[in-house]
Amino acid sequence: MKARHLILLMGLICTLNTFAWERELIWPKGKMPDAQPHQIAAMTDEAGSKDFKADKHRVAYLEWFDAPAADARKNGCMILVSGGSYQNCCDVGLIKMWRERFTQLGFQCVNFVYRTPRPEGLPIYQTAWEDGQRAVRMVRSEARKRGFDPERIGVISMSAGSHLALLLATSSQTPAYAPVDKLDTVPCHINWALVNAPAYVTSDGETGTPATRQGYGTDVRISDVFKFDEKTCPVSLHHGGYDPYTPNGSTLVYRELRRRKVPAELHLYPGKGHGAFGLERGIEFMTQMGFMGPLEPEVDLMTRYTNDDTRREKTVEDVWPEGKMPCAQEEQCKPYLEWHFPKDLKTKAIQIIYSGGAYNGNGPDGFEVTPARRYLNERGMTVVTMKYRTPRPKGLAKHTTAWQDLQRAIRIVRSKAASLGLDPNQIGIMGSSAGGHLTLMGVTSSQHQSYLPVDDIDRQPCNVQWGIGIYPAYALTDGADGHNADGGNEDSNLLVPEFSFDLKTAPMLFIHGDADGYASMGSVKTWEKMRAMGIQSELHTLALRPHCFQRTATPGTGSYTWLDRIGDFLKDVIKVGF
Numbered sequence: 001m002k003a004r005h006l007i008l009l010m011g012l013i014c015t016l017n018t019f020a021w022e023r024e025l026i027w028p029k030g031k032m033p034d035a036q037p038h039q040i041a042a043m044t045d046e047a048g049s050k051d052f053k054a055d056k057h058r059v060a061y062l063e064w065f066d067a068p069a070a071d072a073r074k075n076g077c078m079i080l081v082s083g084g085s086y087q088n089c090c091d092v093g094l095i096k097m098w099r100e101r102f103t104q105l106g107f108q109c110v111n112f113v114y115r116t117p118r119p120e121g122l123p124i125y126q127t128a129w130e131d132g133q134r135a136v137r138m139v140r141s142e143a144r145k146r147g148f149d150p151e152r153i154g155v156i157s158m159s160a161g162s163h164l165a166l167l168l169a170t171s172s173q174t175p176a177y178a179p180v181d182k183l184d185t186v187p188c189h190i191n192w193a194l195v196n197a198p199a200y201v202t203s204d205g206e207t208g209t210p211a212t213r214q215g216y217g218t219d220v221r222i223s224d225v226f227k228f229d230e231k232t233c234p235v236s237l238h239h240g241g242y243d244p245y246t247p248n249g250s251t252l253v254y255r256e257l258r259r260r261k262v263p264a265e266l267h268l269y270p271g272k273g274h275g276a277f278g279l280e281r282g283i284e285f286m287t288q289m290g291f292m293g294p295l296e297p298e299v300d301l302m303t304r305y306t307n308d309d310t311r312r313e314k315t316v317e318d319v320w321p322e323g324k325m326p327c328a329q330e331e332q333c334k335p336y337l338e339w340h341f342p343k344d345l346k347t348k349a350i351q352i353i354y355s356g357g358a359y360n361g362n363g364p365d366g367f368e369v370t371p372a373r374r375y376l377n378e379r380g381m382t383v384v385t386m387k388y389r390t391p392r393p394k395g396l397a398k399h400t401t402a403w404q405d406l407q408r409a410i411r412i413v414r415s416k417a418a419s420l421g422l423d424p425n426q427i428g429i430m431g432s433s434a435g436g437h438l439t440l441m442g443v444t445s446s447q448h449q450s451y452l453p454v455d456d457i458d459r460q461p462c463n464v465q466w467g468i469g470i471y472p473a474y475a476l477t478d479g480a481d482g483h484n485a486d487g488g489n490e491d492s493n494l495l496v497p498e499f500s501f502d503l504k505t506a507p508m509l510f511i512h513g514d515a516d517g518y519a520s521m522g523s524v525k526t527w528e529k530m531r532a533m534g535i536q537s538e539l540h541t542l543a544l545r546p547h548c549f550q551r552t553a554t555p556g557t558g559s560y561t562w563l564d565r566i567g568d569f570l571k572d573v574i575k576v577g578f
Contacts, residue, residue, distance in 0.1 A: 021063055021064055021065050021066065022063070022064040022065075023061050023062070023063050023064075024061060024062045024063075024064065024138065025059045025060070025061050026059070026060050026061060026062060026131060026134045026135050026138050027059050027060065027134065027180070028180065028181060031180040031181065032058075032059055032060075033127075033130050033177040033178065033180070034119060034122060034126065034127050034130065034177075035058070036115075036119050036120060036127070038117065038120070039058065039115040039116060039117065039119065039127065040054050040057045040058060040115070040116065041057055041058065041059055041060045041061055041089075041113050041114060041115050041116075041131075042057045042089070042113065043082065043089045043090075043092050043095070043111075043113060044084070044088050044089060044090045044092060045092045047088065058115075060112075060113060060114045060115050060131035060134070060135065061113050062110050062111070062112055062113075062135055062138060062139065063110060063111040063112075063113065064108075064110050064146070065099050065103060065108075065109045065110065065111070066103065067108055067146070067147060068103050068104070068105075068106045068107060068108065069106075072104070072105070072106035073106045073107075073147065073148075074105065074106035074107055074152075074291070074292055074293055075147075075148050075149045075152055075293075076106075076107050076108070076148050076149060076152035076153065076154060076291060077107060077108040077109070077110060077139060077143065077146070077148045077152065077153050077154070078098070078102045078107045078108070078109050078110075078154050078155070078156055079110055079112050079135070079136070079139060079153065079154070079155045079156075079190070080094075080095050080098050080099060080109060080110065080111045080112065080155075080156055080157075081112050081114075081132075081155060081156070081157035081158070081161035081162075081164060081165055082094065082095055082111075082113070082157075082158060082161050083157070083158035083159025083160045083161040083162065083197075083199070084116060084159070084160055084161070085159070085160050085199070085208070086116055086117065086118045086124045086125060086128060086160045086163075086208065087116055087117040087118060088116045088117065089113050089114065089116060089161075091158050091159075091161070091276075094158055094276055095111050097279075098156050098279075099111070101279065101283075102156070105283070105292070106292075107148075107154075108146055108147065108148050110139060112131075112132070112135045114127070114128040114131040114132060114135075114164070115127045115128060115131055116128070118208065123225070124200070124207070124208040125160075125163060125164060125167065125200075125225070126176070128160075128164050129164060129167050129176040130176045130177040132164050132167065132168050132176070132188075133168070133172070133175070133176045133177070133188040134177070134183075134184075134188075136153065136168060136172075136188040136189070136190055137183050137184065137186040137187070137188050138183065138186075139153055140153060140186050140187065140188075141183060141186050151191055152191055152291065153190050153191050154190065154191060154192040154193065154194065154286070154291065155168060155169070155190050155192075155193045155194070155195075156193075156194040156196070156282070157193070157194070157195055157196060157198075158196045158197060158276050159196070159197050159198070159199045159245065159274065160199050160200070162195040162196055162197060162198035162199065163198050163199050163200045163201065165193050165195050165198070166193070166195060166198055166201070166226055166235075166253065167225065167226065168188070168189075168190050168193070169190055169193040169195070169232060169233050169235055170226045170227055170228045170229065170232045170253075170256075171225070171226055171227040171228075171229060172187070172188050172189035172190070172229065172231045173189075173227070173229040173230065173231055174227050174229070187231075189231040189233065190233055191233050191234075191291070192233050192234045192235070192236075192285075192286065192289060192291055193233060193234075193235045193236070194235075194236050194238070194279075194282035194285070194286075195235055195236065195237050195238065195250075195253075196238045196239075196275075196276035196277070197238070197239055197240065197243055197245060197274050197275060197276065198237070198239070198245070198249055198250060198253070199245035199249075200223065200245065200249075201222060201223055201226075201245075201246075201249025201250070201252065201253060202215045202220055202221070202222060202223065202246055202248060202249045202252065203219075203220055203221050203222070203223055204217065204220050204246075205245065205246070205249075206223040206225070210244035210245055210246075211244065211245060211246035211248070211249070214244075214246050214248070215246030215247070215248030215249060215252075216248065216532060220248075221252070222249070222252040222253065222256060226253070226256070228256050228257075228260055232257070232260060232262050233262070234257075234262060234263045234264060234285075234289055234543060235253070235257060235262070235264050235265075236264070236265040236266075236267070236281070236282045236285040236286075236543070237250040237253060237254055237264070237265065237266050237267065238250075238267045238269070238276065238277050238278045238281065238282065239267070239268055239269070239277075240268075240269050240271075240272030240273050240274060240275060240277060241268060241269060241270045241271060241272060241531060241536045241537070241538075242271060242272060242273045242536070243272070243273055243274045243275075244273075244274060245274060247268055247531070248528065248531075250266060250268070251266065251268075251524055251527070251528055254266040254524065254541070255489050255521065255524070258487060258489050258514070258520075258521065259487075259489045263289065263514060263515075263543040263544050264514060264541070264543060265281070265285045265514065265540070265541050265542060265543045265558075266520075266524065266539060266540070266541045267281045267539070267540050267541075268527060268537070268538060268539040268540075269538060270507060270536035270537055270538045270573050271536050271573065281540065281558060283556075284556060284557050284558040284561065285543055285558070287554070287556040287557050288542065288543050288544055288545070288554070288557040288558065288559070289543055289544070292556070295554045295557075296554050296555050296556070297554070298552040298553055298554050299552060299553065299554075299555065299560070300551070300552050301367050301371050301550050301551055301552065301553065302367050302370065302371065304371065305370065305371040305374045305375065307374075308340075308374060308377070310342055310343055310344070310374070310377045310378040311340050311341065311342060311343065311374075311377050312341045312342060312343040313339075313340075313341045314338055314339065314340050314341075315338070315339045316336055316337070316338050316339075317336065317337050317339075317412070318334070318335070318336050318337075319335040319336060319337060319386075319388075319405050319408050319409055319412070320335065320408065320454070321454060321455060324454040324455070326401075326404050326450075326451035326452065326454070327393060327396060327400060327401050327404065327451070329389075329393050329394060329401070331391065331394075332389040332390060332391065332393065332401060333387065333389060333390060334387075334389075335386070335387055335388050335389050335405040335409075336386075336387050337384055337385070337386050337409055337412065337413075338364055338384065338385045338386075339382070339383075339384055340373055340377055340382065340383045340384070340385065341377075341382055341420075342376075342377040342378070342379075342380050342381060342382060343377075344380050345380055345382070345421070346379065346380025346381070346577070346578040347379075347380055347381050347426075347576045347577045347578040348417075348421065348422045348423035348426060348577075349381060349382075349422075349423060349426035349427070349428070349570070349574070349576040349577070349578075350381075350382050350383070350384060350413055350417060350422055350423070350426065350427050350428070351376055351381055351382070351383050351384070351428050351429075351430060351468075351570075352383075352384045352385075352386060352409060352410065352413060352427065352428065352429045352430065352464075353369050353372055353373055353383060353384070353385050353386070353429075353430045353431070354369065354385065354386040354387070354388060354406075354429075354430075354431050354435045354438070355368040355369050355431070355432060355433075355435050356368060356431065356432040356433025356434040356435040356436065356473065357390060357433070357434055357435075358433070358434050358473075359390055359391070359392045359398045359399060359402060359434045360390055360391040360392060361390050361391065362387060362388060362390050362402075362434075362435065363387060364385035364386065364387055367548075367550070367551050368431075368432040368433070368435065368470070368548075369385055371550075371563065372430065372563060372566065373385060375563045375566070375567070376566075376567075379567060379578045380578045381570075381576065381578055382420075382422055384409070384413055386405065386406070386409050388401070388402040388405040388406065388409075388438070389401040389402060389404075389405055390402070397498070398434075398474075398481065399434075399437060399438060399441060399474075399498070400450065402434075402438050403438065403441050403442075403450045404450045404451045406429070406438055406441065406442050406462075407442070407446070407449070407450050407451070407462040408451075408457075408458075408462075410427060410429070410442065410446075410460075410462040410463075410464060411457050411458060411460040411461075411462050412457060413427055414427060414460045414461070414462075415457050415460050425465065426465055426574075426576065427464050427465060428464055428465060428466040428467060428468065428506075428570075428574070429442045429443070429464050429466075429467050429468070430467070430468035430469075430470070430566075431468075431469070431470070431472075432470040432471060432472075432548075433470070433471055433472070433473045433518065433547065433548075434473050434474065435470075435472075436469040436470055436471055436472025436473060436475075437472050437473050437474040437475060439467045439468065439469050439472065439508075440467070440469060440472055440475060440499055440508075440526065441498065441499070442462075442464060442467065443464060443466075443467035443505060443506050443508055444499040444500055444501045444502065444505045445498065445499060445500040445501075445502060446461070446462050446463035446464070446502065446504045447463070447500065447502040447503065447504055448500055448502070461504075463504035463506065464506050465506055465574065466506050466507055466508065466509070466569075466570075466573075466574050467506055467507075467508040467509075468508065468509045468511075468566060468569070469508055469509070469510045469511075469512075469523060469526075470511050470512075470550075470562075471511070471512045471513060471516050471518060471520075471523075471547055471548070471549065472510070472512075472518070472522055472523060472526075473518035473522075473547075474496065474518070474522075475488075475495060475496060475499075475518075475522030475523070475525070475526060476488045476493045476494065476495060476496065476519065476521065476522045476525065477492075477493055477494045477495075477496055478490075478492075478493040479493075479518060479519060479522070480496050483517035483518060483519075484517065484518065484519035484521070484522070487519050487521065488519035488520070488521030488522055488524075488525070489519075489521055493521065493525075494525075495522075495525055495526060495529060499526075501529060501530075501533060505530065505533065505535060506535075507530070507535050507536055507537045507538075507573065507574075508526070508527075508530065508537045508538070509537065509538045509539075509565065509566065509569040509573075510523035510524075510526070510527060510537065510538070510539040510540070511539075511540050511541075511542070511549075511562055511565055512539075512540075512541050512542070512549075513541070513542050513544075513545030513546050513547060513549040513559075514541045514542055514543050514544065514545060515543075515544055515545055515546050516545070516546055516547045516549070517546070517547060518547055520541045523539060523541070524539065524541070527539045536573075538565075538569055538573060540558060540562075540565055542557075542558045542559055542562075545558075545559050549562070550562050
């Protein structure tokens with residue numbers, strides 16, 4: 001047995017020690033850098049056992065779990081990294097869940113247990129980072145023996161472990177320690193990372209505390225320990241909106257990845273604190289990136305939602321009384337509403353939906369409206385679809401007449417809701433692309449009138465209780481009338497001034513392709529603005545996906561399951577009750 005290895009065979013260990021499968025020390029005897037006598041390497045369940053002896057657990061190790069079934073193997077490895085504030089490795093339950101899920105999916109899993117508590121006289125992450133780079137080298141060196149590709153190594157992590165995972169993902173070309181043997185010639189980059197609730201990412205918390213200013217402030221930045229070098233890998237970031245280890249850390253990492261054109265996803269969960277959320281979103285990310293194997297053929301969305309079997313009735317009405325339409329222009333289409341009532345009403349809430357079309361055309365019968373309408377009708381929700389005036393009005397801002405139509409539509413829906421057995425105070429709006437921009441107008445600017453009243457309906461308020469923005473266009477100043485020239489990534493790319501963010505601004509769900517020319521940063525920066533106002537919104541970006549990400553999509557990816565994000569948002573966040 002080599003000195004650097006301590007291998008405990010599974011059959012023996014199962015009878016003697018319930019804490020390990022096959023353990024492998026990552027440092028040769030006497031070669032571990034920055035060894036400190038107060039540090040141990042153990043998960044908290046083991047460290048808390050009555051027979052635990054610290055002196056036998058000083059060296060960081062890998063714990064190799066059972067190989068996946070031969071017929072399920074994905075030719076990859078997942079390194080599991082616990083959090084614990086760099087004070088311990090405490091996520092015993094998460095490690096178990098991740099091991100079970102990824103082994104089932106066909107990945108070799110290995111638990112990486114690094115030294116804690118925090119080292120003295122060094123940055124809080126230093127010894128863990130040293131252990132991490134060495135651990136990745138060892139995993140890569142054993143790939144062929146253990147039956148996976150050395151360039152298919154992923155990491156899933158939590159909290160301080162996610163800070164460490166980001167170091168591994170972004171900074172592998174910066175040596176954390178001086179070489180100790182031949183193994184240190186093996187590269188230590190990873191190939192992807194699923195990062196949950198990364199701590200200490202912003203400069204107001206990088207010394208090891210919750211973010212003292214919640215990640216806000218003109219002088220608050222991403223910690224400069226992350227180098228974003230040429231080996232930076234694709235990352236899926238997951239963060240709760242109420243996390244004291246600020247979700248702004250994840251938005252800043254996402255922006256840096258975009259600046260370097262590294263595919264990435266960002267998943268932000270409203271009302272959630274410090275925790276690991278959205279594992280299935282991470283698996284969808286891995287599927288989209290090809291880490292789960294070759295992608296299945298894409299499926300046309302309209303072929304998946306082909307009939308109105310769950311609709312009871314449809315009615316149509318004009319938006320404006322005859323002769324009362326403001327800013328009427330002959331070349332524009334006539335706006336109207338369609339009411340779609342479900343056969344089995346399960347909620348009194350109402351969803352208004354409309355399409356995009358660059359403010360040059362729109363319609364209620366295409367892929368941006370019909371599938372969502374049928375999806376919500378099936379769940380027992382009333383849907384109102386809207387055709388607003390296009391093409392763009394002459395002599396006015398591109399959205400002016402559409403905004404008038406939307407404010408009027410909300411008022412009509414509110415005025416009729418009670419008589420239809422619906423709730424006038426549970427109304428949401430949803431639009432895609434230019435329709436997403438229009439949704440942002442409706443959500444953020446309802447206290448600004450877009451037209452003078454024409455009848456008693458206009459006495460109704462036109463604020464809404466939620467919005468759903470699907471790849472909203474024109475949200476940032478570098479793309480106010482087209483694609484985002486700078487990708488929306490720079491601080492100079494501001495939210496456009498027509499969004500008022502008034503006191504009636506409502507929470508939103510955003511879904512946006514990471515590769516969209518109408519940049520996903522429009523959605524991200526709107527989310528950041530809403531959080532700064534105390535409004536908890538939800539956001540999902542989708543790696544590699546362009547504008548109209550959902551029109552055709554591969555099963556098992558976020559672009560295929562996107563409608564479920566709407567259902568989850570309405571049920572879990574808005575509490576619509578279906």
